[in-house]
Amino acid sequence: xxxxxxxxxxxxxxxxxxxxxxxxxxxxxxxxxxxxxxxxxxxxxxxxxxxxxxxxxxxxxxxxxxxxxxxxxxxxxxxxxxxxxxxxxxxxxxxxxxxxxxxxxxxxxxxxxxxxxxxxxxxxxxxxxxxxxxxxxxxxxxxxxxxxxxxxxxxxxxxxxxxxxxxxxxxxxxxxxxxxxxxxxxxxxxxxxxxxxxxxxxxxxxxxxxxxxxxxxxxxxxxxxxxxxxxxxxxxxxxxxxxxxxxxxxxxxxxxxxxxxxxxxxxxxxxxxxxxxxxxxxxxxxxxxxxxxxxxxxxxxxxxxxxxxxxxxxxxxxxxxxxxxxxxxxxxxxxxxxxxxxxxxxxxxxxxxxxxxxxxxxxxxxxxxxxxxxxxxxxxxxxxxxxxxxxxxxxxxxxxxxxxxxxx
Numbered sequence: 464x465x466x467x468x469x470x471x472x473x474x475x476x477x478x479x480x481x482x483x484x485x486x487x488x489x490x491x492x493x494x495x496x497x498x499x500x501x502x503x504x505x506x507x508x509x510x511x512x513x514x515x516x517x518x519x520x521x522x523x524x525x526x527x528x529x530x531x532x533x534x535x536x537x538x539x540x541x542x543x544x545x546x547x548x549x550x551x552x553x554x555x556x557x558x559x560x561x562x563x564x565x566x567x568x569x570x571x572x573x574x575x576x577x578x579x580x581x582x583x584x585x586x587x588x589x590x591x592x593x594x595x596x597x598x599x600x601x602x603x604x605x606x607x608x609x610x611x612x613x614x615x616x617x618x619x620x621x622x623x624x625x626x627x628x629x630x631x632x633x634x635x636x637x638x639x640x641x642x643x644x645x646x647x648x649x650x651x652x653x654x655x656x657x658x659x660x661x662x663x664x665x666x667x668x669x670x671x672x673x674x675x676x677x678x679x680x681x682x683x684x685x686x687x688x689x690x691x692x693x694x695x696x697x698x699x700x701x702x703x704x705x706x707x708x709x710x711x712x713x714x715x716x717x718x719x720x721x722x723x724x725x726x727x728x729x730x731x732x733x734x735x736x737x738x739x740x741x742x743x744x745x746x747x748x749x750x751x752x753x754x755x756x757x758x759x760x761x762x763x764x765x766x767x768x769x770x771x772x773x774x775x776x777x778x779x780x781x782x783x784x785x786x787x788x789x790x791x792x793x794x795x796x797x798x799x800x801x802x803x804x805x806x807x808x809x810x811x812x813x814x815x816x817x818x819x820x821x822x823x824x825x826x827x828x829x830x831x832x833x834x835x836x837x838x839x840x841x842x843x844x845x846x847x848x849x850x851x852x853x854x855x856x857x858x859x860x861x862x863x864x865x866x867x868x869x870x871x
Contacts, residue, residue, distance in 0.1 A: 470517060470780055471585050471802070472551035473592025477501035480556030480591075481515055483580070484678070485671040486658060487613075493671075494655045495601040495610065497580040499591035500567065502556035513556075514549035517581050517780065522626055526608030530577040530629060548784055550584045552591075555676045558684060566686035568820050569659060571652055571705075571712070572599040575696030575721070577629065578779070579607045583695060585780050586718075589809045590693075593825075595816075596685060597693075600655050604647040605630030606697060613671055638723060641697075645724035648701035652692070653709055659685055689820040691715060693812070695778055700724045703757075706733050714738075714819035716812045718778045719745050722753035730756045736764040738815040738832065740808055742773035743844055744797060751845045766815065766832050769840040770807050772799030778808055799838060807831060807838060 473479050480502030486493040518524045521542070528541055570590055574582050580601035587597040601610050611626045633640040662668060665682030692715040694702035699720025706712050707729040714736040730753075739754055758765045776782050776795035782804075785795050797804070814827035834841025 469783060470548055470550050471588075471783055471805070472507055473588040473590075475589065475592030475594070477559060477592045477594060478504050478507055478556075479552040479588045480554075480558070481550065481552045482555050482674055482676045483519075483672045484658070484668070485613075486669065487671060493612075494651065494658050495580065495603065496655055496658075497587075497599045497601075499552065499584075499587040499595075499597040499599065501559040501561075501591055501594055501596075502553055503559055505553070507551050507553070510553055511549070511551075513553045514551055515554040515581075517548040517550055517584065517784075519581070522609040522611075523579055523581075526579075526629055527577065530608055545784060550581065550588070552584075552588055555674050557677075558680045564686070566684055567594060567596040568686045568689035568691070568816075568822060570595050570597045570691050570693050570816075571656055571659075571702075572597055573648060573652060573692070573694035573698030573701040573705075574600070574602065574607070575694075575698050575719075575779075576606050577608050578695070578698070579610060582608075582779055582781075585783060585805055586693075586778065586809060586812075589805075590812070593813055596659075598655055598659060600651055602648050602651055602701075603627060604644045604651070606644060606648070641700075641724035642726065645697070645700050645704050648697075649704040649708055652701060652705045656690065656709065656711060660687060663687060687711070689713065689822070691816050691820060693718070695719055696721045696775065697724065703733060703737075704729065706735050706737070714816065716740065716815060718808070719775055720750075720754065722750050725753070731760075733757065734760070734763060736815070736819045737766075738811065739765075739767040740778070740811055741767065741769040741843060742775055742777050742797070743769055743771050743840075744773065745775040746843060746845050748845055748847050751843050751847060754843075755847075764819065767842050768811060768831065768834045769842065769844050770799070770804055771838045771840060771844075773797040773804050777801060777804045803838065807836065 480500050482498050485495045528538055580599045587599050590597045601607055603610055611624050614623050614625050662678055662681040663685040668678045690711050692702035692705050692712045695718040699717035702715045703725050706715050716738045718740050719742050774794055774797040777797055781795040782801040810828050811831040814829045814832055817825055817827050
């Protein structure tokens, strides 16, 4: 489904529904997320009027453009070029009613620098079309392109919206700032998983988004024994910290993980299976050395594959939105057809998740996990010093420009 240019629909057997949830607790910001889930079957192409927008308001798009260092005077032209892209899913659709299985496995998804809750709609929709419930968070640590909170005025009735812009890149050593942020992000992911538990229990949820969606239909529908983490770039680091902190997470898929923010002391304490899916153009020796420290745990399944002809944004929606001409010029598209690249990315993810969440049935391409295929490399394309890893080799990652990595 879906056109060659624009957000691609999921290819699995299920139609995808989405809804936004924003709560007022347990911390000062609450939790803000987009939920992707299987819904009742329909011809998605005939329901375009029910598709949600990819950028829920102009502040998000302007935040993206600012992050990309686009001159402000060109913003109106950029808005005209991008238009108003839609996500091919049904907004506030009912959850699919099914008897077998009666519960849906869960993925908690964390975005990278400059992202937000809709930035990975292609990946999240694919997972939902294959039977997963995907909770895609919008982080409030200053790493989103834009986000907002609602403040209650002193009269107790009036509410005002306060926008939170993206925090500028820190000067000098980024580690202290990014390490603080990654722990804030892991806190948010934990709160989001707590919220999903509350939904599964059937407790009342005060959704500040006022969607009209009946969240009680999720009661007893979430398989909380089968929960995985997934994240891109800074979101990959956030997922790894969450693995360390939250035993409810059974495994993780890390998309082009940015390893600098993760505490070194955590590495030997992370015990869950991990799949690293890397793009060809993003990585450098220090980042891979850090990944390799997680690869050698005896008795734990750890995989690393690299997709040839890809760039950092090949795992995001931007590679589909900008087209070949603009996409290659702003480094959101690599030489490999983005549809081929995202198919490999998603199929490898699904094979790994099915294995470690003990999901029976399904036709999964496990050979991808071994790097088998014309567009794959087992491990990494990055050349490393063959001698034992030295700290100066690791620490070179501090000098890498941070997500220019994640520019969208």
